[in-house]
Amino acid sequence: TTSSSPFVADSPVSYLKHYYGYDRFRPNQEEIIQAILDGRDTLVLMPTGGGKSVCFQIPALMKPGLCVVVSPLIALMKDQVEALHMNGISAAYLNSTQSGREQRTIEDDCLTGKIKLLYVSPEKLLTEAFFIFLKKVKLSLFAIDEAHCISSWGHDFRPEYTQLNVLKKHFQDVPVVALTATADRLTRQDIIDRLELNDPAVFIASFNRTNLSLKVLPGTNRLGQIVRLLQLKPDTSGIIYCLSRKSTESLAAKLQERGFSAAYYHAGMDPEQRARVQEAFLKDDVRIMCATIAFGMGIDKSNVRWVIHYNLPKNIESYYQEIGRAGRDGLASDTVLFYSFADVAMYKEILAENAPANLGVQLAKLERMQQFAEANTCRRQILLSYFSEELPDPCGNCDVCRNPRVTFDGTVIAQKALSAIVRLNEKVPMNTLIDVLRGSRNQTIIQNNYHLIKTYGAGNDLRFEDWRNYLHQLINIGVIEIAYDQHYALRRGILADSVLFGNRKLQLVRPDDAPKPVAEKVKTR
Ligand code: ADP
Numbered sequence: 001t002t003s004s005s006p007f008v009a010d011s012p013v014s015y016l017k018h019y020y021g022y023d024r025f026r027p028n029q030e031e032i033i034q035a036i037l038d039g040r041d042t043l044v045l046m047p048t049g050g051g052k053s054v055c056f057q058i059p060a061l062m063k064p065g066l067c068v069v070v071s072p073l074i075a076l077m078k079d080q081v082e083a084l085h086m087n088g089i090s091a092a093y094l095n096s097t098q099s100g101r102e103q104r105t106i107e108d109d110c111l112t113g114k115i116k117l118l119y120v121s122p123e124k125l126l127t128e129a130f131f132i133f134l135k136k137v138k139l140s141l142f143a144i145d146e147a148h149c150i151s152s153w154g155h156d157f158r159p160e161y162t163q164l165n166v167l168k169k170h171f172q173d174v175p176v177v178a179l180t181a182t183a184d185r186l187t188r189q190d191i192i193d194r195l196e197l198n199d200p201a202v203f204i205a206s207f208n209r210t211n212l213s214l215k216v217l218p219g220t221n222r223l224g225q226i227v228r229l230l231q232l233k234p235d236t237s238g239i240i241y242c243l244s245r246k247s248t249e250s251l252a253a254k255l256q257e258r259g260f261s262a263a264y265y266h267a268g269m270d271p272e273q274r275a276r277v278q279e280a281f282l283k284d285d286v287r288i289m290c291a292t293i294a295f296g297m298g299i300d301k302s303n304v305r306w307v308i309h310y311n312l313p314k315n316i317e318s319y320y321q322e323i324g325r326a327g328r329d330g331l332a333s334d335t336v337l338f339y340s341f342a343d344v345a346m347y348k349e350i351l352a353e354n355a356p357a358n359l360g361v362q363l364a365k366l367e368r369m370q371q372f373a374e375a376n377t378c379r380r381q382i383l384l385s386y387f388s389e390e391l392p393d394p395c396g397n398c399d400v401c402r403n404p405r406v407t408f409d410g411t412v413i414a415q416k417a418l419s420a421i422v423r424l425n426e427k428v429p430m431n432t433l434i435d436v437l438r439g440s441r442n443q444t445i446i447q448n449n450y451h452l453i454k455t456y457g458a459g460n461d462l463r464f465e466d467w468r469n470y471l472h473q474l475i476n477i478g479v480i481e482i483a484y485d486q487h488y489a490l491r492r493g494i495l496a497d498s499v500l501f502g503n504r505k506l507q508l509v510r511p512d513d514a515p516k517p518v519a520e521k522v523k524t525r
């Protein structure tokens with residue numbers, strides 16, 4: 001803890017100036033602080049980096065008593081508390097790594113009013129011993145950080161959060177402020193209901209980060225595409241999010257081989273190693289961080305110029321949070337998402353295996369993410385509408401706005417695909433189907449005599465990636481279906497018959513890098 005002569009003033013902005021050194025509030029901050037000072041329960045939705053902390057820290061400093069901050073990020077508590085100490089604010093955290101004596105000292109300091117902010121995990125908060133302590137101390141405020149964890153509709157559901165309703169039951173007069181960076185409409189209502197907030201003041205800051213460009217690219221030859229992107233942005237810092245630990249390592253190695261300043265980061269590394277690469281990245285000694293989503297939480301680096309998603313994120317909340325690590329200084333920054341349908345299939349497989357309690361919710365969220373990636377309308381409009389925010393006009397700073405989609409009559413393409421699917425007895429997955437359509441001679445084809453069917457080679461005028469792109473579009477409009485329970489075999493969808501036998505015409509969208517008539521060698525993947 002830090003001792004400082006207690007600062008007393010009557011306006012929140014003088015606290016902002018005194019403790020944080022900032023001259024003015026950002027949008028919403030002052031109103032939020034006022035609501036809390038008025039004793040109201042409050043819900044704050046603000047994107048990461050928006051400045052949520054001061055919203056509860058300043059009321060905690062201004063009100064008599066102790067502010068208890070509930071946070072699931074035990075690993076970050078120490079950093080958060082240290083940052084407060086640096087600003088001359090007396091704060092502490094309690095967790096299971098501390099000895100009984102240490103914990104006792106902290107509790108005593110809270111009782112005497114020496115500590116203004118106490119960070120605890122929900123597990124700790126819910127223990128009987130802690131409740132006895134809470135009953136003894138004068139409380140100013142409960143701040144529930146990462147409040148979306150309370151909702152099974154949220155993307156990071158933590159069952160222990162659901163018991164936090166005890167706060168309002170036992171401490172009716174202590175205001176509760178719930179804060180989160182990511183909550184759609186349902187999650188938001190769920191937070192209010194589950195915490196039993198009393199007529200809460202709700203503040204929703206804009207999620208529109210206009211300085212971030214949005215782009216989705218097909219997930220093929222990702223390394224080549226990344227190298228090209230990096231060559232356009234020499235000497236800039238950025239993060240490449242990968243799904244697996246192994247791929248962070250191999251990608252970093254490949255980039256290093258090509259002369260880039262790259263490192264990797266994942267939760268499987270020992271803490272020292274992690275601290276070292278993180279530090280190097282913060283100091284610009286390393287420019288490119290190939291990382292799992294473990295990287296970035298609580299890291300405040302303002303000049304991250306780009307974020308690349310090597311794999312599709314699981315949901316829009318995660319995607320938004322991760323791209324949000326770019327451009328915190330407000331300068332133009334780029335985000336790129338590589339989209340491959342294989343990622344969707346893999347998530348579905350993992351989800352089916354683990355069968356989490358909220359499986360349906362997670363699948364629905366994954367589907368929204370997929371729709372975003374496959375969209376042919378302004379991506380920012382889709383993104384903001386997800387967070388219940390309206391953007392009246394297309395943004396002009398996403399790949400769709402920059403390259404309006406060109407459609408053409410794709411009926412023949414659909415018919416070729418469908419007739420091959422029928423002749424293959426609806427038994428083969430996408431890659432095999434494309435190989436048949438393109439007339440590739442590989443083992444699977446020959447062993448199964450697929451080269452003898454009538455549509456073999458009927459689609460050799462299109463590249464492998466183009467076929468994949470068109471098949472995805474056909475899946476989205478319901479012409480083709482994926483049989484998840486049949487090893488992802490493609491089969492006829494509800495519109496199939498009208499395309500095959502009726503006279504339904506179909507519009508398809510040209511892939512971004514439209515197919516030029518290429519004389520191309522047969523691809524093996
Ligand atoms: P969040 O918790 O919403 O992700 P933080 O509370 O960590 O964001 O704030 C992000 C950054 O913005 C911090 O560096 C913080 O000091 C800074 N910040 C917060 N409020 C202001 C303000 N009014 N003026 C300038 N900077 C601010």
Ligand code: ZN
Pocket residue numbers: 377378379380381394395396397398399400401
């Ligand atoms: Zn746009």
